Every structure is written in C-alpha cells, then in structure tokens.
Amino acid sequence: xxxxxxxxxxxxxxxxxxxxxxxxxxxxxxxxxxxxxxxxxxxxxxxxxxxxxxxxxxxxxxxxxxxxxxxxxxxxxxxxxxxxxxxxxxxxxxxxxxxxxxxxxxxxxxxxxxxxxxxxxxxxxxxxxxxxxxxxxxxxxxxxxxxxxxxxxxxxxxxxxxxxxxxxxxxxxxxxxxxxxxxxxxxxxxxxxxxxxxxxxxxxxxxxxxxxxxxxxxxxxxxxxxxxxxxxxxxxxxxxxxxxxxxxxxxxxxxxxxxxxxxxxxx
Numbered sequence: 021x022x023x024x025x026x027x028x029x030x031x032x033x034x035x036x037x038x039x040x041x042x043x044x045x046x047x048x049x050x051x052x053x054x055x056x057x058x059x060x061x062x063x064x065x066x067x068x069x070x071x072x073x074x075x076x077x078x079x080x081x082x083x084x085x086x087x088x089x090x091x092x093x094x095x096x097x098x099x100x101x102x103x104x105x106x107x108x109x110x111x112x113x114x115x116x117x118x119x120x121x122x123x124x125x126x127x128x129x130x131x132x133x134x135x136x137x138x139x140x141x142x143x144x145x146x147x148x149x150x151x152x153x154x155x156x157x158x159x160x161x162x163x164x165x166x167x168x169x170x171x172x173x174x175x176x177x178x179x180x181x182x183x184x185x186x187x188x189x190x191x192x193x194x195x196x197x198x199x200x201x202x203x204x205x206x207x208x209x210x211x212x213x214x215x216x217x218x219x220x221x222x223x224x225x226x227x228x229x230x231x232x233x234x235x236x237x238x239x240x241x242x243x244x245x246x247x248x249x250x251x252x253x254x255x256x257x258x259x260x261x262x263x264x265x266x267x268x269x270x271x272x273x274x275x276x277x278x279x280x281x282x283x284x285x286x287x
Contacts, residue, residue, distance in 0.1 A: 030151055030218050031127075035104055037211060038083070042106035045084050047203040049262040050254065053086045061253035062090045065245055066142070069169055069275050070096070075139035078163060080128040081146040085111030087173075091142060092121055099138075103127045129156040133163045140164075144173040148216075148225045157237035164278040170239060173247070175271035178216060178224040184268035191268075194261045201261065227274055239276040247271035 038045075046052040053059050070077075074095045082088050082100035084107055092098050097120040102108045105125060112123050126132055128146055141160050150156050160170060180188050195201070216222040221229065227244050234242070251266040258266075 030215075033218075034149055034151075034215060037215060039104045039106040042084065042104065042110055044203050045107070045110075046086070049201070049204060049258065049265060051084070051086065053090060057256055058250070058253040059090060061250045062087070063094060064249065065171065065173075065273050065275075066091060066094055068245075069171055069243075070094070070140055076137065077140045077142060078131065078133065078138040080131070080141060080143040080160075081149075082111055082123070083107045083144075085114045087142065087144045088115060088121070092118065096120070096140075098122075099124060099133070101126050101128060101131055130159060131163060135162055136165045138164055138168060140169040140171065142171045142173075145175070147172055147174045147230065148177055148221045149219065150221065151219065153220055153233055154236070157234050157239070161238040161278055166278060166280040168278040170234070170274075170276045170278065172230070172274040172276075173271075174225055174274070175247070175269045176224045176226050177269055178222065179270075180268050181270050184270075187264040187267040191261055191264050194264075198261075204265075226270075227272055230274060234276055238279045240279045241275075241277035243275040245273040245275060247273055 041048075053062055074097065077091055077096045077098050079088055079091060079098055079100045082102045083104075085100065088098060088100045088111060092115070099122050100111060101124045102111070103126060108123055108125055115121055115123075124131075124133075128143065129150060129152055141164060147153070164170065227242075231242050251271065254266050255263045
C-alpha cells in the first residue's frame with residue numbers, strides 16, 4: 021500500500037518512521053559516528069568551511085545527536101532541532117549537562133527560529149526527506165545571518181552508481197548466506213522506498229537539483245566537496261558488507277553562503 025493510500029499524511033509518516041527507528045538507529049552502520057578517524061573525517065569539512073572561531077550553529081534533523089557531538093566538540097554553540105520526540109530524547113540523554121547546547125522539538129522545514137540568528141546551518145541526510153524544499157530553503161536562508169554558511173551532507177539514495185550496483189548485488193548475496201542485518205534499513209526497504217516515492221527528491225538527489233532551488237532562496241557561492249574521506253574512514257574496521265555499503269550511492273557535501281536578502285525580497 022502506498023503512503024498516499026493510508027490515513028497518515030506524508031509528514032506524519034516520515035515522523036513515525038524515524039521515531040520507530042530511534043531505539044536502534046545508532047546500531048545501523050553509517051549513523052553512529054565513533055571517535056577516531058571517522059569522527060575526524062566528519063569534522064574536517066566543518067573546519068574547512070566554518071573556520072576556527074566559535075559560531076552559533078543550527079543543526080537540522082539532529083536525530084540521536086551524533087553529528088551534534090561533531091559540531092559541539094569544535095567549540096560551536098549548537099541548537100539541535102528534530103521533529104521526532106523519540107529521536108530528540110535519545111540525543112538529549114547523550115549530551116546531558118553540556119553547555120553551549122540546546123535541543124528544540126521543531127520541524128526542519130519550519131524551524132521557527134528568529135531571523136538572522138545563526139552563523140551556520142548543518143544537516144546530514146535531511147534534504148532528501150523534505151516535503152516542500154522551496155519553503156524549507158527559504159526558511160533556512162531567513163534564519164541565517166548574511167554571509168552565513170549552509171553545509172549539507174547528503175546523497176542520491178535512489179540510483180546506485182555503476183560500482184554501487186555491483187556492491188548491492190554482493191550485499192544481497194551476503195544477506196542470503198549470512199542473514200539480513202536487522203538494524204540496517206536501506207533505501208530499498210519497503211517502507212523507506214514508499215516514503216521516497218512520495219517525496220520531491222524521491223527520484224534522486226544531486227547537487228545539480230539543489231543549486232537552482234537554493235539560488236532561488238537567496239543562497240550564493242556554491243561549492244561541492246567530496247564525501248570520499250568520510251566513506252574511507254567508515255570502511256576502516258568495518259566488515260565486508262558495511263564496506264560495500266559505502267560504495268552503493270553517490271554522496272556529496274554541498275556548501276553555500278547566505279546572500280543579504282532573498283531574491284523574493286528583492287523583487
């Protein structure tokens with residue numbers, strides 16, 4: 021049954037999906053960020069694009085607070101936002117007692133934060149889930165200071181690369197002989213794929229899809245950085261199945277700057 025045939029609207033279906041995954045989310049490969057090479061690899065793009073000065077950072081869709089730790093440990097003041105109470109409760113417990121950190125229950129598409137409050141916005145694996153990207157990007161531009169930085173970690177979860185198709189074939193063979201990984205819910209699982217089919221970026225997410233929409237929202241100065249160093253760090257110490265998972269989809273890091281006013285405001 022497709023999502024459009026159920027009693028849930030799409031937003032509630034997405035919230036319910038992530039809430040149900042909250043208790044085991046950190047057990048799934050690629051979500052927890054262990055200390056060491058992988059933690060350092062996630063931090064490096066933030067060092068490169070945010071600089072050494074302590075900034076006011078808004079993290080959208082913080083989930084269980086893994087990326088929150090990466091940002092916070094660089095010395096930034098972090099507001100971590102998620103619309104799943106289940107995810108947020110785990111993140112809060114993980115970071116109990118930390119200063120320069122607050123958690124907010126809110127929708128990343130409508131964060132309801134003050135105009136021009138933040139120096140930077142960071143999100144991981146969020147953009148593909150947006151139900152109204154144009155609205156979301158306008159809101160993100162609104163809450164950023166002029167010249168603020170948007171840092172997006174995401175990927176094309178709909179279309180495996182050529183190498184990725186071979187890797188996915190091998191993963192299926194491993195699942196058949198060794199048993200499925202009960203904590204991993206990849207893009208081709210029934211519920212995940214049903215959600216994807218109803219989303220604006222369900223057919224795939226590439227930087228070329230994002231830049232025009234972000235430009236319309238008022239962003240400028242785009243850079244596309246490689247996700248390769250993170251994937252390389254994830255493969256260190258991983259089993260064969262998880263090493264193969266880093267090869268299936270094309271992932272990317274997109275960086276943009278907030279212009280002084282959005283194009284809509286200039287008109």
